[in-house]
Amino acid sequence: MDAAAPTAVSFDEASLSQLAATADRATRRNLIVSLRRMADSLEDTTGTIHRFAHLDLERAMIQIGYDLNIFKILVDADGVKTAEELAKDTGADTELIKRIMRYYNTINVAREAGPYKYVATNTTKNLISDVCKAAMGHFWDLVSKEYQALPEFLKKNGYRNPTDETDTALMMGWDTKKPPFQIMLDVPNAMEDFHQYMALRRDVTLSWLSVYPVRDVTAGLTDPDRPLYVNVGGGIGHQCAEFRAQYPNIPGRVINQDLPDTVERGIQAEGVEHMAHDFFQPQPVKGAKIYFMRGVPHDHPPHKVRVLFQQIAAAMAPDSVLLVDETVLPATGVSHIAACVDLTMMGIAAMERTEAEWRALAESAGLELVRLYTYNALDNETVMEMRLAGAKSSL
Numbered sequence: 001m002d003a004a005a006p007t008a009v010s011f012d013e014a015s016l017s018q019l020a021a022t023a024d025r026a027t028r029r030n031l032i033v034s035l036r037r038m039a040d041s042l043e044d045t046t047g048t049i050h051r052f053a054h055l056d057l058e059r060a061m062i063q064i065g066y067d068l069n070i071f072k073i074l075v076d077a078d079g080v081k082t083a084e085e086l087a088k089d090t091g092a093d094t095e096l097i098k099r100i101m102r103y104y105n106t107i108n109v110a111r112e113a114g115p116y117k118y119v120a121t122n123t124t125k126n127l128i129s130d131v132c133k134a135a136m137g138h139f140w141d142l143v144s145k146e147y148q149a150l151p152e153f154l155k156k157n158g159y160r161n162p163t164d165e166t167d168t169a170l171m172m173g174w175d176t177k178k179p180p181f182q183i184m185l186d187v188p189n190a191m192e193d194f195h196q197y198m199a200l201r202r203d204v205t206l207s208w209l210s211v212y213p214v215r216d217v218t219a220g221l222t223d224p225d226r227p228l229y230v231n232v233g234g235g236i237g238h239q240c241a242e243f244r245a246q247y248p249n250i251p252g253r254v255i256n257q258d259l260p261d262t263v264e265r266g267i268q269a270e271g272v273e274h275m276a277h278d279f280f281q282p283q284p285v286k287g288a289k290i291y292f293m294r295g296v297p298h299d300h301p302p303h304k305v306r307v308l309f310q311q312i313a314a315a316m317a318p319d320s321v322l323l324v325d326e327t328v329l330p331a332t333g334v335s336h337i338a339a340c341v342d343l344t345m346m347g348i349a350a351m352e353r354t355e356a357e358w359r360a361l362a363e364s365a366g367l368e369l370v371r372l373y374t375y376n377a378l379d380n381e382t383v384m385e386m387r388l389a390g391a392k393s394s395l
Contacts, residue, residue, distance in 0.1 A: 026378050033336070061103055062127070063140050068092055070100070071127045074110055074120040083116040131200035137193035142184060145173030146347035153347075162349040163301040169347040180299075180348055185261065195236055195265070198295065208294075208325050208383035209246055211373040217321060218250050218289055227288035228252025232279050232312065233296040235262060241269035243292075255285060280307055283315035291316065294325035301349045302361060309365030313388060322367065322386040329354045329380060338380060362386050 020028055043051065065071050068090040074081055083101060087094040101118050104110040109127070110118045126132055146169050153162075153169035162168060166177065174183055184190040218228065228250060231239050237256040244254045248271070256266060257277040266274040277284060279296070291312050297305045312322055327338060329352050334342075342352040353361070355372065362369045367386040374382040 029335075029378060058107060059140060059144070061100065061107075062109070062136060064100065065104070065109065065127070066133065066136065068100075070104075071109075071120075071124050074118065074124050075128055077120070080113045080117045080119055083118075086118070131197065134193045134196035134200060137189060138197050141187055141193065142180075142190050143170075143344060143347070146170040146344070147173075149173035150347055162346055163303065165301060165304060165349045168349050173347075181259065181261075191261075195262075198235055206376040206381065207242070208323070208373065208375055209242065211375040212323065212383055212385075214247060214250075214290075218247075218252075221251055221289060224251040224253075226252050227285050228254055229290045229292060230255045230257060230285050230288045232257050232277075232283075232291055232293045232308075234258055234292075234294070237263075237266045237269060237272055237274060239292065239294055240272045241267060244269060244271040252289065255288075257285075279311065280304065281311065283311045286315045287317040288315070288320060289317075291320065291322045292325070293323070297324060297361075298326055298345055298352055299348065299350050301351070305361050306364050309362065309367055309386075313366050316388055318388065318391055320388070324358070324384045324386060326358070326382065326384065327352050327380050328358060328372065328374070328382040328384070331356075335379070358384060363389070 020031065023031065040051075070086065070090060073086065073089050081089075083094055083098045086092075086101070087097045090097065092100075098116055101110055101112075101116075105112045105118070108121050108123050110124055111121050113119045127136075149172040150169045153172045156172075157167075165179065170180060170183070171177055176183060178186070181191075184194055221228065229240065229243050229252070231237070231243075234240055234256040235258055240254050240256040253273060254271055255273045255275055256263065257275045257279065258266075259278065260276040263274040263276050275285070283291075293308075297308060300308065309322070316322065327341070329338060329342075331354060338352060345351050355369075359369045362384075366389050368389045368391070370385045370387050372382050372384050374380070376382075
């Protein structure tokens with residue numbers, strides 16, 4: 001007897017699409033988690049094998065799509081494109097295009113509209129965004145070798161939590177002892193992709209400036225020569241430019257600090273100075289009202305963060321504040337995105353941290369974590385206000 005044909009199962013996709021279109025970000029994120037858990041609970045062994053075994057293939061095929069410009073072609077078409085048309089537009093062989101697009105249909109990167117006819121999906125549109133292109137370049141060109149090396153690296157070090165920045169999975173993957181930013185200088189486009197991704201990866205409508213009481217903290221300042229805002233490890237200066245644009249009339253200097261190769265690329269914004277500085281060395285700007293770091297300490301293991309905090313603490317005046325803009329992980333229920341970032345940071349001996357871990361680090365450097373201002377609860381993005389131990393906040 002022949003095996004029974006598989007039963008077709010359908011659900012109300014239109015209602016689900018309507019819910020997704022009208023729901024807020026948190027609801028959509030929770031819906032995705034629930035649907036994926038449900039889908040995973042239904043799969044058999046074969047499904048699990050192929051879901052995980054082909055993850056590297058999935059990323060490789062996305063890179064091929066970028067190389068052939070397939071995603072932009074589909075989105076710009078605003079309708080159906082045939083395999084023959086895509087082959088003509090990309091310069092690729094028609095049979096190859098058919099095989100690529102057959103696969104894209106299975107991962108919703110494109111959708112079949114008929115035999116060898118294709119249309120863009122929501123994922124296609126996401127992939128052509130500037131932040132997505134920069135991120136995919138960063139992970140494919142640089143980080144992918146870290147992921148490949150991670151199992152061997154952890155086995156070699158006895159499965160201890162990595163804390164040595166001179167011996168990391170990234171270094172093993174690249175067969176070098178150079179630190180991450182030196183590796184990026186050797187990889188074409190890596191530094192550009194990284195800085196663009198860092199600048200664009202967070203929603204511009206979500207910022208620490210939306211929750212932190214800058215005017216209250218800086219009330220009474222009158223000296224135009226006193227450093228007002230020093231962005232330590234500020235990249236090419238986006239944060240400084242945003243700060244000065246939002247608060248053009250608060251007196252004081254706005255200074256962006258980073259390594260020489262980075263500040264050479266610094267954006268030119270009115271009222272913003274660029275200064276080359278290694279933040280593990282003594283802080284040259286003394287007595288600033290606000291020292292600020294965004295996504296810097298999570299790049300380093302605890303003992304290096306302690307040094308970083310100590311260098312800033314030594315430069316602070318009694319009324320100075322150190323603002324640390326980072327992810328603050330919950331004790332339980334960490335999101336998939338945050339967990340992925342944490343393990344990616346592990347590849348350079350760094351980590352994401354909970355409030356308790358941030359508080360302990362601050363105290364180890366003579367600082368006190370005074371208050372947390374969360375501006376993106378969905379992704380646990382928070383600016384932490386730290387002051388010299390014993391210093392009192394005026395707020």
